[in-house]
Amino acid sequence: MTLSPVKLRFLVASLLSVSFLGALDHTVVSTSLATIAGELGALQLMSWVVVGYTLASTVLLPVLGKLGDVLGARRVFLASLVMFLAASLVCGFATSMEWLIGARVLQGMSSAGLQLMSQTIIARVTTQRERPRYMAIIGAAFPIAILVGPVLGGAITDYWGWQWVFWINIPVGAAALAFALAAVPRLEPGPAPRHFDVAGAGVFTASLVALVLAASWLAEPDAGVATATAVAISVLGFIAFFLIERRAPEPIIPxxxxxxxxxxxxxxxxxxxxxxxxxxxxxxxxxxxxxxxxxxxxxxxxxxxxxxxxxxxxxxxxxxxxxxxxxxxxxxxxxxxxxxxxxxxxxxxxxxxxxxxxxxxxxxxxxxxxxxxxxxxxxxxxxxxxxxxxxxxxxxxxxxxxxxxxxxxxxxxxxxxxxxxxxxxxxxxxxxxxxxxxxxxxxxxxxxxxxxxxxxxxxxxxxxxxxxxxxxxxxxxxxxxxxxxxxxxxxxxxxxxx
Structure with a gap:
């Protein structure tokens, strides 16, 4: 699909704003973690606010990529943005660490959709020659978020309260949603798969969760048994995934x-x-x-x-x-x-x-x-x-x-x-x-x-x-x-x- 230069710039600005919002949410929370854990009274679960987000944003990437190819990148992108705003609202109302971790998992899932579909949409509307320039602009969201996120998160926590670390996403994200509805073109999805690779998606997700958990527990001296168990599950799972994908008519990872x-x-x-x-x-x-x-x-x-x-x-x-x-x-x-x-x-x-x-x-x-x-x-x-x-x-x-x-x-x-x-x-x-x-x-x-x-x-x-x-x-x-x-x-x- 070819867009005029004006429409393409409009689209890139929209995708950059949404990508930055998703990337910023990962970095802005770091400086408020201690305050959140203290107020919710669950210091031992503090790391899971980050781990849950990272885990969800990682393991769902293959599934989201396949859905983008089948349903259309625009649909997955807009659905991810709506889900991200809803999860941000729920995070701010959390009264327990378990509640917050669950909402952060939803945020991680939706953030992965935002980042991934932004890149996919750019690929669908640009030539190979144009793509590096626009992909670099979208990719700039991550390093900028690393630079400003911790400082911004600390300032919001000190002056407004940690809830606003999440609630600030609502007005900004609503504006980004309106922007995206106008800017993101309707792209034709690919042919619907005759057989969605449910087995491959399930085994891969479970194996990757086990791998990330093993990596997270590696530095904990009292988690040796759990780490070894997770590694074993991950290895066996990836072997099974490889065998499944070789026989799947339409594999989730070709x-x-x-x-x-x-x-x-x-x-x-x-x-x-x-x-x-x-x-x-x-x-x-x-x-x-x-x-x-x-x-x-x-x-x-x-x-x-x-x-x-x-x-x-x-x-x-x-x-x-x-x-x-x-x-x-x-x-x-x-x-x-x-x-x-x-x-x-x-x-x-x-x-x-x-x-x-x-x-x-x-x-x-x-x-x-x-x-x-x-x-x-x-x-x-x-x-x-x-x-x-x-x-x-x-x-x-x-x-x-x-x-x-x-x-x-x-x-x-x-x-x-x-x-x-x-x-x-x-x-x-x-x-x-x-x-x-x-x-x-x-x-x-x-x-x-x-x-x-x-x-x-x-x-x-x-x-x-x-x-x-x-x-x-x-x-x-x-x-x-x-x-x-x-x-x-x-x-x-x-x-x-x-």
């Missing part, structure tokens, strides 16, 4: 498409983004507070520099790729830059001025942004028009799963590594930056050395993950993105008459 070199390489690159960068950003403030003796506020400058580099690079490479039609060089340069930057982080001595690691991590962010949104556009061009939503979901899925699992592994490595190396008299469970900063200089130096030694192999491992992405980027086919309009998916009658 495994045969991974024989396409573009799709296979792009999927690997997407996983590397989740493993190599998204997993470490949450731990950078702790690292700099302990190893560089900075305050909590100052330590946040390094993740900000990382995300800012990602944002600028994402927009720049999307614009250049659309203008020139060339795209293969950006993943190659991006993976090289990411690997080199993380390797430099591994060898930086603690105690350097903070601007040094800020610049280094800024380059890592730039390397990641160089192909973060670009590979989604490339995969959409390589996938059949009838499976655009499915493959868009898959490329997002591997990124989120990679980030979730790697985050849990890194958290466990930090916790166990610090506990083993701490000198006698210091309890790892009670070690805080404030306690370390108030300790004797010798203790401060010892703790800084411990954190440096623990993080060094982590940075090296993440650099290796980016290095593995270099051959994947090289395997991407060369050539130019096409200027041909995207054809609508054929209906069964059209297929028979062709």
């Amino acid at each position: 495994l045969h498409l991974f024989a396409n070199r573009t799709i296979a390489a792009s999927t690997a690159l997407s996983a590397i983004i989740g493993v190599g960068l998204f997993s470490i950003t949450a731990y950078l403030p702790t690292y700099f507070q302990m190893a560089y003796q900075t305050t909590a506020t100052v330590s946040g400058l390094v993740p900000i520099a990382t995300v800012f580099g990602m944002l600028i690079s994402n927009l720049l490479t999307g614009w250049v790729a659309s203008r020139t039609g060339r795209y293969r060089i950006f993943p190659i340069l991006g993976t090289v830059l990411g690997a080199a930057g993380l390797l430099v982080m591994a060898v930086l001595p603690a105690g350097l001025p903070l601007w040094v690691p800020m610049i280094v991590m800024g380059f890592v962010g730039m390397g990641t942004g160089a192909f973060m949104s670009l590979i989604i556009a490339v995969v959409q061009g390589a996938a059949p028009a009838t499976q655009t939503g499915t493959m868009t979901a898959t490329i997002n899925l591997v990124r989120q799963v990679g980030s979730t699992v790697a985050t849990a592994v890194i958290g466990g490595a930090i916790g166990s590594g610090v506990a083993v190396l701490l000198p006698a008299g210091l309890d790892a469970g009670r070690l805080t930056p404030q306690l370390v900063h108030a300790a004797a200089p010798a203790v401060q130096s010892a703790v800084a050395g411990i954190y440096s030694s623990v993080f060094t192999p982590i940075f090296i491992s993440l650099a290796a993950a980016y290095a593995l992405g270099i051959p994947a980027a090289v395997l991407l086919p060369s050539g130019r993105l096409s200027d041909e309009p995207v054809s609508a998916p054929r209906t069964p009658s059209e297929t028979l008459s062709a």
